[in-house]
Amino acid sequence: MIALLRAAMPLFLAMVAGTAGSLVVTSVLGNHDTVTLAAFAVISAVLSAAAAAVQGALRGLGPFVAPFREEPAAAVPVVRDARWLSLATGLLGALVVLCVPPLARLTGVPDEVVREMGVLPWFLAAYLLVFASTGGASTILVALGRSGYVLWPTLVFGVGVAGLTALLVPGLGLTGVGIAWVLSGAGAAGVATLSLRKALGRPIGQGRPRTREIMKLARVSIPLAGTVLIKFGVLSVVTFAASTTGTRDTAAHAVLSTLTGMIMLASLSVAQAAVPEVARAADPAGARRAHRSAALLAVTGTLVVAGLLLGLGDNVLGLFTDDGAVRERALGLLPLMLLSATLDAAQAVQGTGLTALKRSASSLLYFVIGYGLLVVAAVPVARTWGIDGLWAAMAVANGLLVVLQGTGFHRHSARVGQNPGSTRSPAQAR
Structure with a gap:
């Protein structure tokens, strides 16, 4: 149980860091303008569901990678398959986020709130694709017994999105939030990719999609x-x-x-x-x-x-x-x-x-x-x-x-x- 607690602690701290970053964003927007906060609330409700679905799908990779803990380099083909599945689910999530403004109009959201969204859905769709490009790095790191590495990408994102939002929102409004999310997401993705390469002990490279193996991952991940x-x-x-x-x-x-x-x-x-x-x-x-x-x-x-x-x-x-x-x-x-x-x-x-x-x-x-x-x-x-x-x-x-x-x-x-x-x-x- 001590080993399990040791593995869970970095994950817990990572979740706290992510939550803290989101709270700072909400606080900054709430003090900036009520309509801006309302527009962000509508988009973030959909983004949260889409991101959770993508993240949920990526968590299904764990049992496929865990058997390779003693030989992490042997997990590289699975990691490549995971990237293809991750990009597919991320693309679906991004399309859903882009549909928020027209759906908001259809459901009776006030026009001023919809107009306030501006280009934010495009930035957040890009963020989802960046997040998906890591191929479930955090799940793979946990499966390989490297849960300590998971904390750093989340800290980069949490600190980055909070700091950049506070810096950019006064002048750019929701566009500043979008820029903050994309830049922070890119930084976190870079750290996650480097951590994963270090854990695997070799470059990941890019292989052709193995349809049968990807479908095996999907049968666990999609449900x-x-x-x-x-x-x-x-x-x-x-x-x-x-x-x-x-x-x-x-x-x-x-x-x-x-x-x-x-x-x-x-x-x-x-x-x-x-x-x-x-x-x-x-x-x-x-x-x-x-x-x-x-x-x-x-x-x-x-x-x-x-x-x-x-x-x-x-x-x-x-x-x-x-x-x-x-x-x-x-x-x-x-x-x-x-x-x-x-x-x-x-x-x-x-x-x-x-x-x-x-x-x-x-x-x-x-x-x-x-x-x-x-x-x-x-x-x-x-x-x-x-x-x-x-x-x-x-x-x-x-x-x-x-x-x-x-x-x-x-x-x-x-x-x-x-x-x-x-x-x-x-x-x-x-």
């Missing part, structure tokens, strides 16, 4: 991206349902949702660090042991943060709103939110365990079931029980995913090491 999109989509519906309950409750829901995202950083970092450990297991017992350690560490970290929030509740909530009524409402819902977040942390580890076994399609099916029920129930529950009912419904959905994905992991892990598709390393195979 993983699908689970991310489902979660983003359903939580958007939940937010819409919350907005029908009243201004105070809507604000309280927004604050609690922000806190949930921060709480999840610990569990997500542990889940990512655990993928190569599960993928390299030689037998069911080894896979389940690594998985249990990850689940225990993720839930423990979540409970520690939950305890701090319960103890410092009103003081923490005061950082997000100066409305006493909103703070009081959020404070009353805090225990229910923390229950939902803890279950979400557990299901995240269960889901990445299935990814490590190359069974992300099963995880996608479980998300369709669990979050499908949530999206159907969201509006009726909000009308009947308000946001109390919504957070209870989210806790139930996350609990159902824990059961479904946990059962699926136990079933699929029973076949580890028993067939050609097992996740044993080349050294173990010999």
